[in-house]
Amino acid sequence: MVDMTIPEEQVVTGTIEDAIDKLKQRFPKDVSDDDRQGYSGVIISSDKLQEAARYIKDELGFDYLSNATAVDYLGEGVHSEDHLEMVYHAFRTTGGSALVFKAQTDRTNATLPSVTPVWRGADFQEREAYDLMGIKFEGHPNLQRILLWEGFNGYPLRKDWKEAYYEEDHKPFGSRWPAGHVHRAEEKSVFGKNVNYPADIDLSRLNDVSESTMYKAFGMGVDTEHVVDHNGVQTDQLIVNMGPHHPSTHGVFRMIMEIDGETVTKLEPVMGYLHRNHEKIGERNTFLHNIPFTDRLDYISSMGNNHGYVMAVEQLLALGAKYNPPTYRAEVIRVLMVELTRIVNHLWAIGFWLNDLGAFFTPVLYFVQERERILDFFEATAGSRMMCNYMRFGGVFADIPERIHSVSNLINDRVRDFDTMKFLTEMINERIPRSIDEVDEYLTQNDIVQARGMGVGYLSRENAIDYSAAGPVLRGSGVAYDVRKSDPYSIYPELDFDMVVETEGDMYARYLVRLGEMRESLRILKQLLPRLEYTHGESVTENNSAYSSKVPIGEAYGRVENGKGELGFYVVSAGDKRAAANPWRYHVRAPSFINLTPLGLMSTGGKVADVVAILGSIDIVLGETDR
Template sequence: MTDQAIMPVPTEALDTQGAIDWLKDKYPEAVQDDTRQGYGGVVVDRSQLTKIAHAIRDDLGYDYLSSATAVDYLGISDHIEMVYHAYRTAGGPPLVFKAQTPRENAEIPSVVSVWPGADFQEREAYDLFGIQFSGHPNLKRILLWEGFDGHPMRKDWQEAYYEEEHKPFESRWPKGWVRRAEELNVFGKNVRYPADLDLSRLTDVSEDSLYKGMGLGVDVQEIVQEGEHIKTDRLIVNMGPHHPSTHGVFRMIAELDGETIEALEPVMGYLHRNHEKIGERNAWLMNIPFTDRLDYISSMGNNMGYVQAVEKLLAQGARYTPPTYRAEVIRVLMVELTRIVNHLWAIGFLLNDLGAFFTPALYAIAEREKVLDFFEATAGSRMMCNYMRFQGVAKDLPERIHSTAVTVNDKVRDYNTMEFLTELINERLPRSIDELDHFLTESEIIKTRAMGVGILPPEMAIAYSAAGPLLRASNVPYDVRRAEPYSIYPELDFDVCVRPNGDVYDRYLIRLDEMRESVRILKQVLQRLEATHGEDIFSGNKAIYMPRVPVGESYGRVENPKGELGFYCVSEGDPKGPQNPWRYHVRAPSFINLTPLGVMCKGHKVADVVVILGSIDIVLGETDR
């Protein structure tokens, strides 16, 4: 009765503002509101970061660290800031907290002890921003090599072929006589070579450091175990970056005891394409085609994540109208088709890794081609769709999926788009998913190879910030589409798939489940497509190619096929100046899902490693960015 009325709300159930107030109450000297215009969350004194992070996780219940990234505010407030986005696995909005450090001797306590999922993200911040994380167990470069000159994401760092701070570059128009970057700047004038450059000293410096974390100084070490007859050698085996089963240019260093994995460490950066540095030089719109090349199997999903993050910023300004209903319907159509494509591909190549060389993959690719035909006719490209725009989509669905013959041998196809989609969604895709199920699920070989392999318990999955099918296969029903709904998902009827065991087999099954749920969503989307036929697909001004983005920060995230894809954008542009993101960070599921790889592989055989990696379903464009 009255007792209940005065009983305080338990801290785990506080809403975001309540949580912030609680924090400020408890740590008045260390926690302040972030009062900058367009910003949210709290700024935490860096000396007490670990303590407060513990409180955020344990007392307030924000158990899932989605993103941890750095921003260099050179010329604005001249400090570097770490930004953390923590969520509750029960759902709801994030708690954003930040820690600031001066640019010289930048140092911030590590939160790996609180959220192990921060491991790779902090290493990335160290690599690209030069922040020392005190207390980090294995702080070394992750994307670049040891010995690389400088920390490239700092605002005052310039590339070898540096042209200008902002696009468009001055040299393009009106006096744009073509010069290639390497011709303009032959020696990479921004690279600082030591005066006494000695090639022989440089060799293999970058390789040595890789093995330091393994605790071994030599390649082979003999271990004699007492009471056992067999002497086994411990040796280090490199897999990749050129290896057929690493899904690209991924590399693993495994420490083996006989055939058993004792420790395993992912090595990446072989496809580090400087997405974020280029993204900060691009105008806002220019980043959309670049996001296509993140997770290049599901480009539509990447577009969706980015446009949502920027729309959140745009919404803070005047003259913003949200995307029309039809635009949202088309977006969901594309994203769910992408999900099916991605999972087909993932299952096909998981089976490849299991040794079913190429037959399941070929069947999966054959189905994928059908969806790609639709993408090609609608967006113009099979893979790099570049289809979504701020406040809408680029073009409406065409009336007919048809082609024009240009050369002699061209063969023409012509289908009605809606009929094509209806047949694809109602018949073709369900049939092929069932077929895949029939083909693989009960196969004894797959069961033997996949069941009980690479188990990731739920509490570990959350701690390691695993996302997407990897998380849900570990019995955590967390799906951004339900936890923090966006677009038209609230009105759609679908279930969040969960599997209990968290092994490779469950990760295979959950992809089948999710494809079935996607078909269920698509069927509802079809009705909405028909109902909204002919309506607007764009609510802004089509001719604007450099949108003015209000000052502020935003974190947009979507449930991409591979997991939670987040974009952290900071806009600092003055309205008359260049319209670029000040910070553009990608929270890549493929990258963060690799954090628990070493833990999952421990104790398994070498042949299982490729299977576990295949079941995480990474794509290197996103891992390395």
């Protein structure tokens, strides 16, 4: 084991209350408690925000900015004035819970200082808040739209911005079947499409200007005069676009690269090609409605997404009087599902990373076999292969079945009828370990994997923390930070497993982390099997019925360690004085999105072919990146 001790003087410990006290002593006039009902943390006045952020990071030791998002409080009963609010969740990489701090600004001239100089990880998150909420961040290096395009009309996440297909504020909509008539949303729009044009639309200047604006903002341009001489070989500088349609970008992702010969000198990710308005739709849905939508975030690991969301809402439910936490068996089943999902995720990630290295689809074919087996179990339990929609507030939707008989998967298969526990035991004790050993045997010492992976896509320990990287990217850079260990939830404290950390910070280290984590997941799964036997017959669903309607007011940040990293859900419930039927704000801290912040840093200086593999080693899913 490599020595990974942190120098003593950097370690700051102490409770959150201590930290808040120190912060208030340091800024007595500018920091006040957030005393709204169900809220926590402090409110910092905007002109001292950057200074306070630096103090929080340097003196109080909250070096990891997990989440930064905006909330629009417009015409909302609990809070007297209409305002926009930025919410920050900072953590210590040594573990512990969050220091929540907020800054407020008015809605007309929404301006706040940027915290990007303090935490680089705020870069994309502030751009997102600018794009969707219209908050301008002073001092941000590159403030432009990130998910929508330059020139889009308005800031869609503001409460007074209505879509073309807008019906009502709350679901279920009463207008869908008035007097027995079918309304299709298309028929309400004169254009028959999901569009809404401003009255002052200028059709005379309709060439697509967003592209050139974007290049300019990135500081890129084709400089034909610029010729670099490399020992007699003269090379031009040029711009190469990869994506949004490209087989190696793992979906509709786009990278703009400035290259000199074969070397990347600058890289900017461009996203939003799968921005499907998860958060706006989530604010109209009831709390329960959102569970199937979370499936579609990181669509490789839907169970993990469910878990993060129900944990956030359960935090809110715990504020109310009547709340029973999930039963022990429900927690065991949740962890079982989540760990199986993690294996699926890592198999998929390694398989497609090898695709990017040139092993075109051969390893994937083997990995998908194991995945199909796990999906069969999901299908038998939840009814669907991928979009499981399985977890509920206070439990799960149904217990695991006695037998698995899959009728829909008859192609190439015998009729399946297995005892579930036997199926699980065989899978966990034999099949998956064998498969992981195969991966290890064929790939870990493979010359090509080592030559392409070692030393490429380097991210230092300091940068990994500063850029808010999460999951295998963070642990591959030598940061021992895993939400399951650092801020434990569910039944993880009683399970025996290790955090997998590699110090090299390159692609190969991330591969090793994923491989190790699959083994650790198997260790957890083996401990779950006797627990499943032991709790057999215990109810898993009894607590859920009462929670589908109203949720006490307040805010909550639920986070889990998903396959791709820390997945967080920031949920604000603010309706009438006691409870709300749907979230006022519903924000997803997407690891795939924030892990892309250091992509430019990792790729600069590498070759074009490496960029593809570096992106693969980060392991993104576009449903989560763009939401």
